[in-house]
Amino acid sequence: MSHLHLDxxxxxxxxxxxxxxxxxxxxxxxxxxTVAIERATLRLIGIEGAVQSNSQWVPQVNLIIEDLxxxxxxxxxxxxxxxxxxxxxxxxxVDLGEAVAKKKLKLPELQQAPEKEIREKALNLCQLxxxxxxxxxxxxxxxxxxxxxxxxxxxxxxxxxxxxxxxxNIFEDVIxxxxxxxxxxxxxxxxxxxxxxxLDFIPHGATTEGFGGTYATQENFRIMRKxxxxxxxxxxxxxxxxxxxxxxxxxxxxxxxxxxxxxxLLNDAMYGILFRDINMKRTLIDQHFSRKIIALSxxxxxxxxxxxxTTADAVxxxxxxxxxxxxxxxxxxxxxxxxxxxxxxxxQEMDPEHPDVFLLEIARAQMTRDIFPESPIxxxxxxxFKCGDIFYSHLMDAMFNFVGVLTGQTIQLLxxxxxxxxxxxxxxxxxxxxxAKYIFNGAKNLGRExxxxxxxVIESWASKVLKDTHGLLSLIHQKGLFQAIxxxxxxxxxxxxxxxxxHDGVIPRDSQYLNPxxxxx
Amino acid sequence: xxxQVAEVNLKKLRPYGDIMDDGTxxxxxxxxxxxxxxxxEAAVLxxxxxxxxxxxxxxxxxxxNGFSFFVIYAKLKHTIDFTQIxxxxxxxPKRARDExxxxxxxxxxxxLIVLGACTGYDAHTVGIDAxxxxxxxxGDYGLERYQWLDARNLGAQVxxxxxxxxxxxxxADAILISKVVSQHNIHIKDMKELIQRxxxxxxxxxxxxVAGGPRVTHPMALECGFDAGFxxxxxxxxxxxxxxxxxxxxxxxRAGKKEEPS
Numbered sequence: 001m002s003h004l005h006l007d008x009x010x011x012x013x014x015x016x017x018x019x020x021x022x023x024x025x026x027x028x029x030x031x032x033x034t035v036a037i038e039r040a041t042l043r044l045i046g047i048e049g050a051v052q053s054n055s056q057w058v059p060q061v062n063l064i065i066e067d068l069x070x071x072x073x074x075x076x077x078x079x080x081x082x083x084x085x086x087x088x089x090x091x092x093x094v095d096l097g098e099a100v101a102k103k104k105l106k107l108p109e110l111q112q113a114p115e116k117e118i119r120e121k122a123l124n125l126c127q128l129x130x131x132x133x134x135x136x137x138x139x140x141x142x143x144x145x146x147x148x149x150x151x152x153x154x155x156x157x158x159x160x161x162x163x164x165x166x167x168x169n170i171f172e173d174v175i176x177x178x179x180x181x182x183x184x185x186x187x188x189x190x191x192x193x194x195x196x197x198x199l200d201f202i203p204h205g206a207t208t209e210g211f212g213g214t215y216a217t218q219e220n221f222r223i224m225r226k227x228x229x230x231x232x233x234x235x236x237x238x239x240x241x242x243x244x245x246x247x248x249x250x251x252x253x254x255x256x257x258x259x260x261x262x263x264x265l266l267n268d269a270m271y272g273i274l275f276r277d278i279n280m281k282r283t284l285i286d287q288h289f290s291r292k293i294i295a296l297s298x299x300x301x302x303x304x305x306x307x308x309x310t311t312a313d314a315v316x317x318x319x320x321x322x323x324x325x326x327x328x329x330x331x332x333x334x335x336x337x338x339x340x341x342x343x344x345x346x347x348q349e350m351d352p353e354h355p356d357v358f359l360l361e362i363a364r365a366q367m368t369r370d371i372f373p374e375s376p377i378x379x380x381x382x383x384x385f386k387c388g389d390i391f392y393s394h395l396m397d398a399m400f401n402f403v404g405v406l407t408g409q410t411i412q413l414l415x416x417x418x419x420x421x422x423x424x425x426x427x428x429x430x431x432x433x434x435x436a437k438y439i440f441n442g443a444k445n446l447g448r449e450x451x452x453x454x455x456x457v458i459e460s461w462a463s464k465v466l467k468d469t470h471g472l473l474s475l476i477h478q479k480g481l482f483q484a485i486x487x488x489x490x491x492x493x494x495x496x497x498x499x500x501x502x503h504d505g506v507i508p509r510d511s512q513y514l515n516p517x518x519x520x521x
Numbered sequence: 522x523x524x525q526v527a528e529v530n531l532k533k534l535r536p537y538g539d540i541m542d543d544g545t546x547x548x549x550x551x552x553x554x555x556x557x558x559x560x561x562e563a564a565v566l567x568x569x570x571x572x573x574x575x576x577x578x579x580x581x582x583x584x585x586n587g588f589s590f591f592v593i594y595a596k597l598k599h600t601i602d603f604t605q606i607x608x609x610x611x612x613x614p615k616r617a618r619d620e621x622x623x624x625x626x627x628x629x630x631x632x633l634i635v636l637g638a639c640t641g642y643d644a645h646t647v648g649i650d651a652x653x654x655x656x657x658x659x660g661d662y663g664l665e666r667y668q669w670l671d672a673r674n675l676g677a678q679v680x681x682x683x684x685x686x687x688x689x690x691x692x693a694d695a696i697l698i699s700k701v702v703s704q705h706n707i708h709i710k711d712m713k714e715l716i717q718r719x720x721x722x723x724x725x726x727x728x729x730x731v732a733g734g735p736r737v738t739h740p741m742a743l744e745c746g747f748d749a750g751f752x753x754x755x756x757x758x759x760x761x762x763x764x765x766x767x768x769x770x771x772x773x774x775r776a777g778k779k780e781e782p783s
Contacts, residue, residue, distance in 0.1 A: 178585070178586075179584065179585030179586070179588055180585075182585045182586055183584065183585060195678055198678070211707055275677075277676075310647065311646065311650060313656065383647075384647060387735075387753050387754070388735065388753060420647075420701075420735055420753075421735060425551070426551055426584060426585065426588055426590075427549065427550070427551045427584055427590045430582070430584040430585070430590060492654075
């Protein structure tokens, strides 16, 4: 149900512009691979071990791909060399992975089987991997149907309650996550250790130390998934698990998320470009492969446009959010994702003292809902104007919850009274959940009861944001996405095409490039 | 009328609820035990041990299995002699942007170079952006807006080593670092490490070191070896006022030294 009378022709024009903006980038995507895509490919076929070097565990996939890159043969695709290796040595994938990582043999030095045989072997490996992903997805779906699952992409059941845990210790996180689920949380995100997005490898094993969060590792994913499944069974409610699929290991995190049955992944190249200074080519190419995995596993992504409003003024820059959402939608569709998997992000970050601030916030939130009716909209809480006054902060969160339920947001990341002070304590989360339950219950059907005054403040503001969005998209279209980012089109941040981290991990594909996952996923 | 209300006794200061000297305090905490009469008693006893009396448990809530959350009101037994308190404060008169610009123009005659960064692994630029960026914070323009400051915001996750190298290269006058998110006091280690490096490089006295963030206080910054620390609510003009004041102070100190017979 649409609440605002927006210019539908203009919405359509925005979508067309976004399509045109994405197209040249898609060409770039299709002509390249990255070290992270190749590592993810090996992870999908089961290479998950690590080798101890000094006191650190280095993933086998990193060692294997580094060697192929050094030898200058990665453009052919890691699977070409790996499948040939399996044919030549008659080893299993896991044994071969270990042997290569431990430098017992070098893949490019092996005799080469006929191309056709290698292709068949690779296809076979990928088909098995695909079947495994599908079975994980089915297991997740059956658990969801066995338990009560209130998630509805269109937000018709009211927003789901999403909270974060961030102790740094996965075992402590489990306690916090289970407590949150008992209090009423529907989804748990385990915040990553600060700056993990800049690591070009995924740490190995269960971890108990982190800064501002807990490392995303395959073992940590498993531990938390198991804990939430157990808690969900006890509560009779399915509890969703979230992690962060951005940064230099984006495709690998998608692979691990799919393998370990995660429900939500924060996945947005634009976020990495703007806020983590990751090279734009690298992360857009990575994003495409990660979204293909995500599409098959039917994971819901969350995009990071909310962040634009934390660095640029939230009243003035609503159009940047909407423009980026349109572009993000195109990239997601290009990777085969459906609208119900696109959790488009935004936030309530306007200055609380701005006149009629709630009217403007409602306008933006309702507009987002109306323009993307099929998509699960992710709504992020106030952070920018929060301070140590936890009582005022709690009140800000209440108003945020009110706007969320009124405008039919799908995924509500609950604000914490102690935002800007520390990672949430158990009692902070409990208070926030109580706050949200109260408001979501009391105003559940309010949005269905009211209409906004035609030409009133709310509708006019939404129309203005839409018009500004169209203007911005036209400009980006004219300049090209990369040039536009260089000229601070988003979040007042400037990034260059060859700057940022990870550019050396972008590799042109040979004409003979082999990776059947691109067809199978 | 005033005689009917007790005056505040600064020699024996206590919290105020609605009657002078009532000592009322609100507390909230969680105990890792199931909500139960025993948990409630434990909360009361703990509160008494903290130095409170007339402990009233406003609520005991089951926050989760095995966790009870308490809101408590109680009267504090202790008092403090307010007249004996002394606090280290950032020593600089508060000036507006145009005043700061004018002082630099007339008394220094060149732009002061200020580098700002979120250091270490901290990726939260809210603080440094509010101080540095043109737009500023709460109607107070950021340092980039100052005509006589050459202010550069280096953004997030800048390593101490790189920051100091750049400071040398750019002949910076002041370094501003912001610390927002932390765990296990990593921000303090980070801050101390910056100063240690600066000392090794002989930069400690050449640069003005300023720290800011929700966990930063002036005394804590001094303890880490910084020249000043600013907490939440600081405006860009507070920082600018300090930098120009400190710059002039150091210059006159150096000038004073020169006149001493060597």
